[in-house]
Amino acid sequence: WFDFGSPNASGGFFRSSNHTNDTVTYKFNATSIKWITRKGPEMGKALVTIDGVNKGTFDLYKSSALWNQQFLFSGLASAAHNIVIKVTGTKNASASDFLVALDGFQVGSSTSVVQESALGVQYNKWVGKTQAAASGSSYRVNGSLGADVNFQFSATSILFVTARGPSYGKVNIYIDGMLVSSNLDLYAPTQQWQYKIGYSGLANGFHMIDVRPTHTKNASSSGYGVVVDAFQAFLSQME
Numbered sequence: 001w002f003d004f005g006s007p008n009a010s011g012g013f014f015r016s017s018n019h020t021n022d023t024v025t026y027k028f029n030a031t032s033i034k035w036i037t038r039k040g041p042e043m044g045k046a047l048v049t050i051d052g053v054n055k056g057t058f059d060l061y062k063s064s065a066l067w068n069q070q071f072l073f074s075g076l077a078s079a080a081h082n083i084v085i086k087v088t089g090t091k092n093a094s095a096s097d098f099l100v101a102l103d104g105f106q107v108g109s110s111t112s113v114v115q116e117s118a119l120g121v122q123y124n125k126w127v128g129k130t131q132a133a134a135s136g137s138s139y140r141v142n143g144s145l146g147a148d149v150n151f152q153f154s155a156t157s158i159l160f161v162t163a164r165g166p167s168y169g170k171v172n173i174y175i176d177g178m179l180v181s182s183n184l185d186l187y188a189p190t191q192q193w194q195y196k197i198g199y200s201g202l203a204n205g206f207h208m209i210d211v212r213p214t215h216t217k218n219a220s221s222s223g224y225g226v227v228v229d230a231f232q233a234f235l236s237q238m239e
Helices: none
Strands: 002-005 013-017 023-029 033-039 045-050 053-059 066-073 080-087 100-102 104-107 121-123 127-130 138-142 149-154 157-164 170-175 178-185 192-199 206-213 226-228 230-234
Touching (some): 023 104, 033 045, 045 066, 121 127, 157 206, 157 226, 178 192
Antiparallel strands (some): 013 100, 033 104, 045 053, 045 080, 138 226, 149 206, 157 230, 170 206
C-alpha cells in the first residue's frame, strides 16, 4: 500500500495498492461505516467484507478522477465489527490499472474521518502500535510470510528504521527487486528501538525498497515479528 499526497484527498493523503489480495482492515464499534475512496481511469475493483460477510465488489473506474467517493454500510448490530477491503486484481475493461484506494473511514454518525494513516487501520495485517521510544511514537509489526511493505523513494541512500528485541524474527530486504539483505536477524536479548539498517551507493532516481518477513527466527527468539518504524532517504552518501 503506497502513500500518496493530494490536495483533493481527505487530510491531504491517501493510500493505494494494485497488488492482488492486498487488504486493509479496520475494527470499529457502530451500526454503520463509510469507506472513503476515489475513482479514476486507473482504478480497479475492490471486494468489501464486514465480519466475513461479503458486502459486494465495487468498481472504482471512472474516465476522470473523482474524490471523496463514499460507500455506506449500514444496518449493522450495535457491536464491534471488522471491515476488510481487498484488492481483487480485476478491473473494468476500460481501466488502465487495478488500483484500490483508501482515503479514510467515517464511523457511525461521526463527521470526523479516521485517516488512512491511523494506527487502527491495518495494511496486510500490519498492526499499528504506540511506543514512545519509536520514531514518531508509533510503529507497525507483522511476522507473517507474504506480508511485505514497499516504500518508493528518490535518493541514493536509504535507512530502514526497525527494532531488535527478544521476540523478533528474520526479514529479507529487496531494493528494486534485488535481494540486499537475506534472513536479517532482528533478535536481540534486550529491546532496541530505532535500529537503523542502511543501503547506499544507489543511482540517482526512483527506487523501491521492499521489506518481507520470512516467518523464521533465531532459536532464542520468542516470536517472528518484524517492525517497520520508518524509512529515511538521503540524496547523498550516508556517513
